[in-house]
Amino acid sequence: MASAPTEQLDRVFAALADPTRRAILARLSDGEATVNELVAPFGLSQPTISKHLKVLEHAGLVSRGREAQFRPVRLNAAPLAEVAQWLGDYRRFWAESLDRLDDYVQELKRKETRHARKRKRR
Amino acid sequence: MASAPTEQLDRVFAALADPTRRAILARLSDGEATVNELVAPFGLSQPTISKHLKVLEHAGLVSRGREAQFRPVRLNAAPLAEVAQWLGDYRRFWAESLDRLDDYVQELKRKETRHARKRKRR
Numbered sequence: 187m188a189s190a191p192t193e194q195l196d197r198v199f200a201a202l203a204d205p206t207r208r209a210i211l212a213r214l215s216d217g218e219a220t221v222n223e224l225v226a227p228f229g230l231s232q233p234t235i236s237k238h239l240k241v242l243e244h245a246g247l248v249s250r251g252r253e254a255q256f257r258p259v260r261l262n263a264a265p266l267a268e269v270a271q272w273l274g275d276y277r278r279f280w281a282e283s284l285d286r287l288d289d290y291v292q293e294l295k296r297k298e299t300r301h302a303r304k305r306k307r308r
Numbered sequence: 309m310a311s312a313p314t315e316q317l318d319r320v321f322a323a324l325a326d327p328t329r330r331a332i333l334a335r336l337s338d339g340e341a342t343v344n345e346l347v348a349p350f351g352l353s354q355p356t357i358s359k360h361l362k363v364l365e366h367a368g369l370v371s372r373g374r375e376a377q378f379r380p381v382r383l384n385a386a387p388l389a390e391v392a393q394w395l396g397d398y399r400r401f402w403a404e405s406l407d408r409l410d411d412y413v414q415e416l417k418r419k420e421t422r423h424a425r426k427r428k429r430r
Contacts, residue, residue, distance in 0.1 A: 195324075195330070196325050196327060199322070199324040199325035200322070202317075202321040203317075203318050203319075203325060205314045205318060211398070215397065215398065215401065263401030266395055266398045267402035269391070270392070270402075272330075273388055273392050273395070275334070275337065276385050279337065279383060279388070280385040280386060280388060280389035280392075
């Protein structure tokens with residue numbers, strides 16, 4: 187897979203930096219929806235939802251159907267694959283952090299065992 | 309792993325939505341650096357780099373050392389693990405998109421073969 191252009195990643199990350207937009211994506215992961223169907227559960231105005239949809243569409247995260255009246259909104263996950271690819275380079279770092287956490291827990295356990303042995307001897 | 313609070317994910321995605329901040333993280337993935345060492349390769353002013361570092365620090369993506377004079381900046385990858393966890397729910401969608409892309413390519417190949425056969429017959 188070719189890596190995403192910088193501006194495309196900027197748009198995708200910016201689009202994901204909002205809880206309503208992430209909730210819209212979560213809703214669309216259950217299937218396409220009309221704008222009206224998206225307005226109902228969020229308790230937000232239709233223009234507000236439409237504005238969020240424009241940001242998501244500009245980032246390529248959703249696309250709209252061509253059926254003139256309803257234009258259902260669909261999830262487009264390809265930009266998320268680009269985010270995953272970008273993240274890939276950093277995977278070793280959090281693996282390392284987990285290893286360090288594991289070492290720390292093992293060290294705590296060893297200390298606890300030594301402590302318990304001392305208590306027994308008393 | 310517990311899922312990240314919403315505001316934390318907002319901050320992480322917003323921090324990642326800038327090419328300079330992503331470049332700083334890439335530089336730090338090679339090892340810690342002082343602010344001066346970060347200023348040099350980017351051709352940006354020290355206050356600009358410091359502002360970007362504050363955004364990254366607020367998102368938990370970098371931390372600063374305690375050595376008073378230099379306070380080296382270190383990558384902290386834990387928030388990226390949270391992004392990976394969030395992405396996980398969508399993984400099946402891009403697997404599906406890749407499958408669809410593959411189907412499309414296979415269909416193109418079939419068409420091309422039929423076309424080539426027709427040309428031969430002429």
